[in-house]
Every structure is written in structure tokens, then in C-alpha cells.
Amino acid sequence: MSTQDLLEISKQAFMYSFFLYCIAFIAFAVAVIGKSWRNRDPVRHERKWGRISFFISSVGLLGHLLYFGTRWAGAGRIPVSNMYEFMSFLSMMIMVAFTIVFLIYRKTLLGLFALPIAVIVMAYAAVFPAEVQPLIPSLKSIWLYIHVTLAATGESFFAVGFAAAFMYLLRTVNFDGKDKVDRRQKWWVEFTMFSIIMVIGFIVAVFAFRASGYQAVFTSQQITTDTAGQTTTKEDKVEYNLPPIVAPYNSKVESMQSFAGLDQPLLHAPSWVEGATAGRKLNTIVWSIVGGAIIYLLLRLLVRRPLGKLVSPLLKGLDPDDLDEISYRAIAIGFPIFTLGALVFAMIWAQQAWGRFWGWDPKEVWALISWLYYSAYLHLRLSRGFQGRKASWIAVLGFLVIMFTLVGVNLVIAGLHSYAGTN
Structure with missing residues (x-):
């Protein structure tokens, strides 16, 4: 199969997975909102539509994995070197993280909040040029595979933690x-x-x-x-x-x-x-x-x-403690992965590529800020007893810091990582 054929399959798989995620989101909405329809057994209805929704999202994830594999084969390198590829990979890992957390906790409503994050990140990826671009010399390293993939994987669990924390706030805030x-x-x-x-x-x-x-x-x-x-x-x-x-x-x-x-x-x-x-x-x-x-x-x-007041009634049947626990567990899983990918292996790669472990590049600084922020979250959670609303607000604001690190730094601040910015 030619390189062009592989890239065309990759493009189609990306589109199919995007539409399947959108359909899965609608199905999750039916599972949650449909409980209030007349003559419906709410538990049976949610269980049935929850299985359907999860099946559709899993098929979408398989399509996303097909995109990743065929683009890798077509490009001859791991597809994470520009904003289109990185954000596509991040959305895929958000779905992987969601799938893992869903299989553990079986909370259907989590899909109603996690799926839109993945869909928005995919749509954001599609804004950028999708052409395969040659790697600049500093990116031609095995550390590209390790640093970027682990950083994105850690951030994907932060995204699921954000979704659960935001659900907690919508559930508990008195509107x-x-x-x-x-x-x-x-x-x-x-x-x-x-x-x-x-x-x-x-x-x-x-x-x-x-x-x-x-x-x-x-x-x-x-x-x-x-x-x-x-x-x-x-x-x-x-x-x-x-x-x-x-x-x-x-x-x-x-x-x-x-x-x-x-x-x-x-x-x-x-x-x-x-x-x-x-x-x-x-x-x-x-x-x-x-x-x-x-x-x-x-x-x-x-x-x-207010939009929060509109969404809040959908969460009345959820236990806030479960949401708080899901948010904490997701962040606890993501933190060590992010530490290895965004800091430890990143510094090793920086030493090899630029001859120094640390150079105060804007992306490096904001990656450190993100790490320190989530370190503070875990410290406050474990040693100071921060739970519930306080912990949820920290998790929500933390993901906004992550998104600024991923998006805002590339759009606003010039630096050594600007090759990942807009074309």
C-alpha cells in the first residue's frame, strides 16, 4: 500500500471517529436525559443506553487508533510533531482515559462531559494544516516518541479529572x-x-x-x-x-x-x-x-x-462523593505519567537537542507551572484534607492551565516550541 493510500485511510478514519464520538455523545445524552421520559424505568433505560453509548464510543476509538496507525505508517514517524497531530493524539488519549475510568466506575454521565472534550479537541486539531511535514533536526529523536506521548497521556487523565470535577461543581453549587x-x-x-x-x-x-x-x-x-x-x-x-x-x-x-x-x-x-x-x-x-x-x-x-443552572438538574441523581473520587483517581493516575513525559524525559531530550537540561523556554516554564500546580493539588488533597468543592475547583482550574500550556503558549508566546504552532 502506498504512502498516499495510507494517509487517505488515516484522513477518513479521523473523520469517521469524529462523527462516531458525536453520535456517542448524543447517545449518552439520551441515556441521561431519557430517564425522565414517561413510562420509562430510569435504571433500565440508563443501563441500556449507557451500553449502546459506550459501544459507539469504543468503535470511534478503534477508528481513532486506525487513524494513528495509518498516519504513522504513511508519515514514517510517530504523528505528534505539529499541532494537528498532537491535538489529534491528545483527543485519542482522552478517549482512552475515559474508557479506562468508565470501565472502573460505570458512570454513564461521565460520557456526557468527557466526550465533548474529545470532540472539541479533535475539531481544534482540524483547524491546523493536516499535511505531513518533515521533521526539523531537533525532533529527529527517539525522545519525541517518549516525551510527547507520555505528556499527552498524562494530560488526557487530567481532562477526565476535569470533567468529573466540573460535574461535581454543577451537582453541588446552589444556583x-x-x-x-x-x-x-x-x-x-x-x-x-x-x-x-x-x-x-x-x-x-x-x-x-x-x-x-x-x-x-x-x-x-x-x-x-x-x-x-x-x-x-x-x-x-x-x-x-x-x-x-x-x-x-x-x-x-x-x-x-x-x-x-x-x-x-x-x-x-x-x-x-x-x-x-x-x-x-x-x-x-x-x-x-x-x-x-x-x-x-x-x-x-x-x-x-445561566448555562450552569440549565445543566445542573441532569446531575441530581449522582453521588457527589463518587464524582470527587473519580476526579482524584484520574489526576492521581495522570500525574506520574505527566511527570515522566513533560519533565523528566523532556529535560533529557533538551540536553541532547540543545545542550542544556533547562532553558526557561515559555513551553518549559508552563509545563513546570502545570506540574507544580498538580503537585499542590495532590499535596492539599492528601495532607490537608482538601476534598469536595475545594479540590474540584483546583482540578477545574488546573486543566485550564494545561490548555493554556498546550494552546495559549503556542498562539501567544514565541519560543523553541513554536514549530508546534499554527501554520
């Missing part, structure tokens, strides 16, 4: 409460909802403008000064596929399609945002916020209540 504590809890739940929707907003915006063929091109001048004081000027062409709310610093429009009366960029990136593509990345962040805000406001207008 009808009027005192200061309840209002603060409700606000943070809504902020978490908005953070998730913001990623969805970005995905929707990218695919909508990609389908319309939108394009804007800027000529950007990059001025650099070397250690001897010599100044050099370099011109780069920067292509946008989202309307330029923020244009590159020190740039001029070469071509730009009009959108909703926007014929010129509204702003230029500040000078401290460095790099030829930095303005485009900043524009991406602005569109994520705008798209997320639009979707969130439309949902609020549609349901006429």
Missing part, C-alpha cells in the same frame, strides 16, 4: 442561592462554561471563514538588531484566513477582502508582540473571544438562564 459565596460559585461556573465555548467559537469562526474562502495578506517589516548593533530589515508576507481585527505590527495591507464593512484592520499589534506571525496569532485570540461571546450570548438568550 438559586443569593448569598455572596453562592454568587461567586455561580460566576466561576459560568466563566468555565464561557472558556469552553470560547474554544468552540474559535473553531466555528475558522471553519466558517475557511468555507467562504476569506483571505487577507499583509506585508510586515521585521527589524532586528544583532549583538554588534547592526540593524537588518526583513519583509514577510503574512496571510490571514480570519478578518484582521488585529494586523501585524509595522505592516501594510497587500490585499484584503471586505467583511461586514471591515475594509481595513481595526488595530495593529503592539511592538512588543514579536514575530512575523504574532499579529495573526493575536488576531486568532481576539476572534476566539468574539466568537465565544457571540455563541454564549445566543445560548443565554435562547435558554434565558
